[in-house]
Amino acid sequence: MAPCLKLRKGFNGSYAHEIRVMGSRMIFTVGDVMVKNVVAVNADQTVRHAAAIMSQLEIGCLVVLEKDRVVGIVTERDMLKRVVAAAKDPDKTPVKEVMSRPPIVVGPDLALEDAVKLMFEHKIKKLPVVERAGEGRRLVGLVTLTDVARIEPKLIETLKELFEMNEEKPPKSIEKVINYYIV
Template sequence: MDILLKDIMIRNVVTISPDKTAQDAARLMAEHGIGSVVVMDSDKVIGIITERDLVRKVCAKDIPSSKVKIQDVMSAPIITAEPDLPIEAAVQRMFNNKIRRLPVVENGKLVGIVTISDIAKHMRTKWLIEKIFE
């Protein structure tokens, strides 16, 4: 039986609007202990801003984060997945697109997010359970 993204995804996704600043995104990441924030325009997923985006596009260029709009530094277009996608296919999609975070969208609505760390934790747990019950 395939494990699907809906089985392991994080359902409470932290989001931000494109007109907010890089500083706002950094604060959200710090408050929630996360490495990315999904960018939403109304109810539509339009991008993602990651710690890497902040470092490369703001900090490394010595631009004040309070002066940079999310829409100018977010990663877009965004790669997404459906909740019923098997995790093996999700890993392949992430590998092919060189991404570490995969927002999960159903009928155009953001319903979750899966990171490579979430998948690794799941696979490690699955492996341990299999070893215990051998």
């Protein structure tokens, strides 16, 4: 029996992504696909330090922390636009001056489809995953649109069709991911 993709409306009004294979059901959550070993940087560290980490590890973003609490995210694009193009000194500029904030974060139990919708709505490709404990937001992972597309391209294809039905065009950065993974 071929896998069947369907959307299921949850109790909270959100839609969960379901795959049925031979009668069994599997609903993907953010926790199912998130990267758990996330590299983070302190908000007071310099852009040069953050860029060196990103270059050495060949990654496109760092989650920014203050006292183990997620306060932002810094991407290659942030550095290019807010440091290089603005002619700021990366040795003197703290990450907190160039990071994207406030961060849009999700919990590990959120339906994967809802996380992807957030990415599309806010025109972003990366979401820090936090476990809410009291006042803090402890970092437990990172989910990216690229990871989702690699693991579940049908979900990305469905969202592409939604854009087309609404006669909207996705942001270029998101369109690149769609076009790479969806034929």
